[in-house]
Amino acid sequence: MASVVFYFQVHQPYRLRRYSIFxxxxxxxxxxxxxxxxxxxxxxxxxxxxxxxxxxxxAHDGRFRxxxxxxxxxxxxxxQYCPEVLDSFVKxxxxxxxxxxxxxxxxxxxxxxxxxxxxxxxxKHRQAIAELFGQKPRAFRNTELTYNNDVAEVVEEMxxxxxxxxxxxxxxxxxxxxxxxxxxxxxxxxxxxxxxRLSDDIAFRFGDRAWAEWPLTTExxxxxxxxINGNGYVCNLFMDYETFGEHQWDDTGIFDFLRALPGEVMAxxxxxxxxxxxxxxxYPVEAELDIPHMISxxxxxxxxxxxLGNSMQANALYETYAIAEKVRNSGDEAxxxxxxxxxxxxxxxxxxxxxxxxxxxxxxxxxxxxxYDSYINYMNILDSIRGRLAK
Amino acid sequence: MKVFMLGWEFPPYISGxxxxxxxxxxxxxxxxxxKVDFVLPVSLPQDFKSHVTFKTPSTRSNDTIRRGRDESVxxxxxxxxxxxxxxxxxxxxxxxxxxxxxxxxxxxxxxQEGYLPVGDIIGGEAVGYGGDMMEQVRRYASLAVELxxxxxxxxxxxxxxxxxxxxxxxxxxxxxPLVVHLHSTEFDRSGENVHQQVYDIERAGMHGADRVxxxxxxxxxxxxxxxxxxxxxxxxxYNAVDLPAGKxxxxxxxxxxxxxxxxxxxxxxxxxxEYFLQAARKVLxxxxxxxxxxxxSGDLISQAVSLAAELRIGKHVAFTGFLRGDDVGxxxxxxxxxVMPSVSEPFGIAPLEAISHNVPxxxxxxxxxxxxxxxxxxxDFWDTDDMANKIVAVLRHPPLQRVLRQQxxxxxxxxxxxxxxxxxxxxxxxxxxxxxxxxxxxxxGKTASK
Numbered sequence: 001m002a003s004v005v006f007y008f009q010v011h012q013p014y015r016l017r018r019y020s021i022f023x024x025x026x027x028x029x030x031x032x033x034x035x036x037x038x039x040x041x042x043x044x045x046x047x048x049x050x051x052x053x054x055x056x057x058x059a060h061d062g063r064f065r066x067x068x069x070x071x072x073x074x075x076x077x078x079x080q081y082c083p084e085v086l087d088s089f090v091k092x093x094x095x096x097x098x099x100x101x102x103x104x105x106x107x108x109x110x111x112x113x114x115x116x117x118x119x120x121x122x123x124k125h126r127q128a129i130a131e132l133f134g135q136k137p138r139a140f141r142n143t144e145l146t147y148n149n150d151v152a153e154v155v156e157e158m159x160x161x162x163x164x165x166x167x168x169x170x171x172x173x174x175x176x177x178x179x180x181x182x183x184x185x186x187x188x189x190x191x192x193x194x195x196x197r198l199s200d201d202i203a204f205r206f207g208d209r210a211w212a213e214w215p216l217t218t219e220x221x222x223x224x225x226x227x228i229n230g231n232g233y234v235c236n237l238f239m240d241y242e243t244f245g246e247h248q249w250d251d252t253g254i255f256d257f258l259r260a261l262p263g264e265v266m267a268x269x270x271x272x273x274x275x276x277x278x279x280x281x282x283y284p285v286e287a288e289l290d291i292p293h294m295i296s297x298x299x300x301x302x303x304x305x306x307x308l309g310n311s312m313q314a315n316a317l318y319e320t321y322a323i324a325e326k327v328r329n330s331g332d333e334a335x336x337x338x339x340x341x342x343x344x345x346x347x348x349x350x351x352x353x354x355x356x357x358x359x360x361x362x363x364x365x366x367x368x369x370x371x372y373d374s375y376i377n378y379m380n381i382l383d384s385i386r387g388r389l390a391k
Numbered sequence: 392m393k394v395f396m397l398g399w400e401f402p403p404y405i406s407g408x409x410x411x412x413x414x415x416x417x418x419x420x421x422x423x424x425x426k427v428d429f430v431l432p433v434s435l436p437q438d439f440k441s442h443v444t445f446k447t448p449s450t451r452s453n454d455t456i457r458r459g460r461d462e463s464v465x466x467x468x469x470x471x472x473x474x475x476x477x478x479x480x481x482x483x484x485x486x487x488x489x490x491x492x493x494x495x496x497x498x499x500x501x502x503q504e505g506y507l508p509v510g511d512i513i514g515g516e517a518v519g520y521g522g523d524m525m526e527q528v529r530r531y532a533s534l535a536v537e538l539x540x541x542x543x544x545x546x547x548x549x550x551x552x553x554x555x556x557x558x559x560x561x562x563x564x565x566x567x568p569l570v571v572h573l574h575s576t577e578f579d580r581s582g583e584n585v586h587q588q589v590y591d592i593e594r595a596g597m598h599g600a601d602r603v604x605x606x607x608x609x610x611x612x613x614x615x616x617x618x619x620x621x622x623x624x625x626x627x628x629y630n631a632v633d634l635p636a637g638k639x640x641x642x643x644x645x646x647x648x649x650x651x652x653x654x655x656x657x658x659x660x661x662x663x664x665e666y667f668l669q670a671a672r673k674v675l676x677x678x679x680x681x682x683x684x685x686x687x688s689g690d691l692i693s694q695a696v697s698l699a700a701e702l703r704i705g706k707h708v709a710f711t712g713f714l715r716g717d718d719v720g721x722x723x724x725x726x727x728x729x730v731m732p733s734v735s736e737p738f739g740i741a742p743l744e745a746i747s748h749n750v751p752x753x754x755x756x757x758x759x760x761x762x763x764x765x766x767x768x769x770x771d772f773w774d775t776d777d778m779a780n781k782i783v784a785v786l787r788h789p790p791l792q793r794v795l796r797q798q799x800x801x802x803x804x805x806x807x808x809x810x811x812x813x814x815x816x817x818x819x820x821x822x823x824x825x826x827x828x829x830x831x832x833x834x835x836g837k838t839a840s841k
Contacts, residue, residue: 020777020780021677021783021784022673022676022677022779022780310790311790311793312788312790312794314790315788353766353794353798369769371794372794372795375790375791376768376780376788376791379787380780380784
């Protein structure tokens with residue numbers, strides 16, 4: 001039996017408005033752009049994709065199952081700009097076929113800088129999931145699948161049973177991502193690794209006409225899944241939810257692909273779909289997997305250089321967490337909230353100079369003209385935050 | 392392959408980017424095996440002090456140029472100096488001075504009546520440009536034709552409007568294809584107050600040429616929109632920069648109490664000095680320990696001095712006047728930031744020079760060079776709030792300076808004159824092939840003109 005474990009990441013950052021050195025005021029966020037983008041992505045992706053998931057769950061009598069992580073930043077913006085998206089997630093939760101995964105509420109890199117902040121943000125996300133979807137998450141994924149042994153230890157301590165990360169070649173070596181692993185120094189925690197080849201076939205290559213496998217049919221893909229039988233149990237397809245309709249447009253046929261896939265995968269009776277909890281409950285641990293250095297699912301490097309690869313990023317992150325103690329103890333709720341929204345990893349991703357001149361994916365998702373503009377804007381806002389602390 | 396190249400400045404006698412570009416391109420052509428006959432008007436006297444010099448290879452004395460061959464650097468390049476004076480940025484006094492000097496140099500029979508027919512492009516009254524400018528353009532053209540009879544070449548390449556009449560005339564006499572190169576247009580130099588006669592010459596040159604090379608898409612847009620040139624024959628070849636050989640990675644400037652923000656270029660409308668000063672005033676609201684240096688001279692210099700006083704930032708602004716030779720490198724090495732707030736800049740080589748000196752750069756979006764540089768800060772020239780915001784950011788945040796420097800060095804290495812020359816060579820080849828197909832073996836350029 002090979003089990004497909006779909007996990008979709010749902011996230012929208014609070015994008016910052018242009019904030020110059022001459023600005024004052026504490027309205028840091030670009031409400032207009034955030035509302036526009038949120039509504040646009042909702043109509044192209046979240047709403048049709050959620051409707052399709054509900055349709056598939058009903059059509060397959062609950063045998064089709066998926067997992068989501070919806071960040072606090074996305075939840076808040078849905079509530080603000082398109083509550084119908086939130087409603088449709090609640091409906092999905094009610095089917096019993098959807099598992100919600102916890103992460104840092106603000107989608108941050110807090111683990112690298114402040115352990116207490118990291119834990120507080122996860123607790124806040126756990127609480128949000130409990131309130132909205134009535135679930136107590138068993139699984140944890142860190143921002144952009146950043147992960148190492150230390151993350152595992154901390155989240156096991158917090159009571160999680162499962163952690164998700166990238167099945168990066170440089171940590172797996174000859175081993176397969178299609179098994180369940182155990183981190184060193186952990187007793188209970190299970191590790192689920194992204195099968196990046198099959199995941200990226202859908203997330204990145206699906207609409208690429210230059211790709212040798214184009215067009216990707218459900219028959220072909222179900223065949224690849226079936227090949228896992230004999231050497232693995234799970235097929236972990238982890239990807240941004242925006243893959244459907246936003247990264248891969250509707251006209252690539254991505255929705256039709258998704259609609260036909262469950263039937264195709266389950267047709268032989270040999271393969272099925274599971275939530276992450278069902279997967280670790282069903283399948284045994286294959287081996288221990290030692291990941292001492294930080295990995296992630298970003299870029300070809302699969303490391304943290306997309307957020308911490310140049311001096312500007314290092315400086316901005318350092319300065320942000322340098323005031324952690326003061327902000328956390330300030331008793332100023334609005335200040336704490338603004339500071340936490342500033343921690344969202346996207347702000348640092350925009351400062352990335354890797355590939356900048358080549359105009360790739362980094363540029364596509366960047367609201368700024370250049371990484372330099374993004375750093376300047378961020379540092380001006382951080383100045384304003386520091387100014388509020390001084391008062 | 393040999394090019395008959397018509398220019399009006401060449402190091403060490405330069406007043407702006409054109410000479411630097413001609414030098415770089417010629418070197419690049421030399422390195423890809425294209426021979427060049429470079430035709431220059433008489434150069435300015437050595438002690439002529441008024442304009443910015445970006446590059447002055449001290450190895451090249453006046454004499455080597457006069458004698459015509461610089462074997463140390465350029466093997467396939469021959470320099471020809473014609474007794475005509477083309478200096479658009481010279482004042483009337485200098486102009487007269489040089490014309491007098493030339494009169495003494497020339498035999499008496501080189502007068503008006505001896506001129507060769509060069510067409511009727513240069514009509515009307517010569518206004519501005521030192522009165523006699525058009526006469527000198529005509530003279531240069533006529534002498535260039537005469538010179539062309541003695542030379543064999545495959546293609547003609549003319550740089551900027553003052554050499555276009557010469558280019559057209561040589562093309563007509565020799566039957567060889569003509570390339571005109573747009574380093575700047577009358578709209579860049581004069582805004583909307585175009586000098587009609589200059590415009591007419593530019594237009595005639597572009598329409599008469601077989602191919603038009605623009606230094607940026609910005610300039611290409613002007614060629615198409617303002618001069619109605621057939622888009623099919625307009626191409627873009629970017630300028631580049633020569634990195635000093637064997638240069639180690641430059642160090643960051645020595646920590647000083649006071650930061651230096653540099654404006655370097657002609658102080659003219661086109662270069663936007665007033666936006667620099669407006670931004671300076673705003674910077675000083677937030678950051679006091681900074682000096683704004685305006686290096687260069689030009690017709691707006693006294694206005695700039697009074698503006699600095701009006702804005703009450705006089706003690707933070709220094710005017711160095713025109714810098715030449717080593718002083719240019721020295722001021723770059725002292726600078727913490729270089730700003731080019733140009734209102735209209737067809738390309739703009741100076742930012743490349745700044746980066747080669749490891750200086751972070753802010754350029755206006757209204758410059759051709761912004762099409763090739765990504766690791767710089769960009770602003771709209773009129774947005775002095777944004778300009779000030781970015782200046783303060785660079786001064787305050789060392790990590791920003793560091794990344795701009797590191798990435799700038801890497802980016803600069805992608806811009807080479809050899810690549811620009813290769814593009815020109817490709818254009819030459821196409822034109823020569825087309826021409827030989829069209830004319831067959833009917834005639835060669837040389838015999839046709841006799």
